[in-house]
Amino acid sequence: MTKKIKIFDLSEQYNNKNLSDEIDKRFKDILHSGQYILGKNVKKLEKKFALILNAKYAVSCNSGTDALILSLRACSIGSGDEVITSPFTYFATAEAIALVGAKPIFADINPHTFNINYKKVESLITKKTKAIMPVHIFGQAAEMIPLKKLCRKYNLKLIEDCAQSFGAKIDKTYTGTLGDFGCFSFFPTKNLGCAGDGGIILTNNSRYANTLMKLRNHGGLTRNIHEYIGYNSRLDELQAAVLIAKLKIVNQLNRNRIKIASLYNKLITNKKIIKPYKKNNYFHVYNQYTIKVENRLKFINHLEKFSIPYGIYYPIPIYKQKAFSGFRYKYKLNNTERICKQCISIPIYPELSNDKVEYISNIINKY
Numbered sequence: 105m106t107k108k109i110k111i112f113d114l115s116e117q118y119n120n121k122n123l124s125d126e127i128d129k130r131f132k133d134i135l136h137s138g139q140y141i142l143g144k145n146v147k148k149l150e151k152k153f154a155l156i157l158n159a160k161y162a163v164s165c166n167s168g169t170d171a172l173i174l175s176l177r178a179c180s181i182g183s184g185d186e187v188i189t190s191p192f193t194y195f196a197t198a199e200a201i202a203l204v205g206a207k208p209i210f211a212d213i214n215p216h217t218f219n220i221n222y223k224k225v226e227s228l229i230t231k232k233t234k235a236i237m238p239v240h241i242f243g244q245a246a247e248m249i250p251l252k253k254l255c256r257k258y259n260l261k262l263i264e265d266c267a268q269s270f271g272a273k274i275d276k277t278y279t280g281t282l283g284d285f286g287c288f289s290f291f292p293t294k295n296l297g298c299a300g301d302g303g304i305i306l307t308n309n310s311r312y313a314n315t316l317m318k319l320r321n322h323g324g325l326t327r328n329i330h331e332y333i334g335y336n337s338r339l340d341e342l343q344a345a346v347l348i349a350k351l352k353i354v355n356q357l358n359r360n361r362i363k364i365a366s367l368y369n370k371l372i373t374n375k376k377i378i379k380p381y382k383k384n385n386y387f388h389v390y391n392q393y394t395i396k397v398e399n400r401l402k403f404i405n406h407l408e409k410f411s412i413p414y415g416i417y418y419p420i421p422i423y424k425q426k427a428f429s430g431f432r433y434k435y436k437l438n439n440t441e442r443i444c445k446q447c448i449s450i451p452i453y454p455e456l457s458n459d460k461v462e463y464i465s466n467i468i469n470k471y
């Protein structure tokens with residue numbers, strides 16, 4: 105092996121000549137055009153994105169966090185409302201709920217899939233509950249069918265956090281099209297990433313799409329006409345150009361991730377390590393390959409001895425974060441707390457070579 109192993113290596117993607125040629129050409133055109141915001145690249149990206157994932161509308165914005173905020177606002181969720189979500193996710197999921205003035209309510213997770221346990225959701229529903237926000241964590245869909253049923257029964261909105269799940273499916277249906285809104289992030293480390301910040305929202309409802317387009321642009325579509333207090337949350341043309349080029353190869357990138365995951369599944373044989381659990385009929389796109397180990401600190405020391413990088417997603421349940429202390433949560437969600445202590449993610453990215461996967465697996469087997 106020539107190079108040091110990284111947890112992910114973003115620069116390697118740009119070595120793909122077809123990709124870099126297309127991006128370079130589009131950048132040049134954009135810079136010469138003088139149209140940098142809400143131009144033809146953004147329109148084209150939105151059209152393609154909706155088409156590929158089988159949704160009616162796609163509205164781009166500044167980040168995955170904003171995609172969540174705009175969706176909550178589009179269905180008028182705010183002060184006094186409650187939204188049920190997972191405590192085992194990136195901070196931004198619950199942060200978006202709090203930022204619109206609502207209160208995040210947390211349901212414990214399924215310790216095998218790391219996703220929200222739908223069986224824990226119904227008892228949390230109150231008169232204040234307005235939505236459920238499942239996260240398709242690490243690239244595997246949450247159990248959407250029972251969640252959809254609950255939303256129908258209690259008249260709640262279903263807002264999917266798809267930041268880690270571009271291309272993931274249940275049977276033949278893509279995440280992002282199973283609820284009322286599908287919120288994606290284009291942060292560079294996601295399965296479909298741009299060269300900065302970006303996000304997009306899928307919806308099949310024309311009224312929502314229209315409101316989202318206004319909200320991302322200071323609450324209006326026409327100059328000097330503002331219907332809502334909105335946001336400056338537009339995706340720029342350069343990021344849209346990167347994404348148009350990447351949409352052509354993203355399925356291959358996902359297939360590479362899946363190949364790497366199956367190689368790890370085959371090669372890691374250490375009984376002290378619990379490998380990721382994939383549900384039948386779920387198409388998992390492995391934004392992370394997350395394993396469980398009893399004595400994580402000892403395992404980390406072992407990895408560090410051999411310079412194997414790792415990530416801890418996530419070490420602290422969201423309800424224990426200092427930023428949420430104002431809500432005075434009294435949760436003790438056993439599965440979430442145990443998984444926060446046991447989870448550890450090992451390198452996975454589309455360009456990770458087989459010999460590196462073998463090397464990492466061997467080191468893990470030696471533990």
Ligand SMILES: *Cc1c(COP(=O)(O)O)cnc(C)c1O
Pocket residue numbers: 167168169170193194196197239265267268289290291301302303
């Ligand atoms: C990355 C991420 C976000 C936030 O996306 P940004 O584009 O960084 O704002 C939200 N939720 C989850 C689960 C994420 O992984």
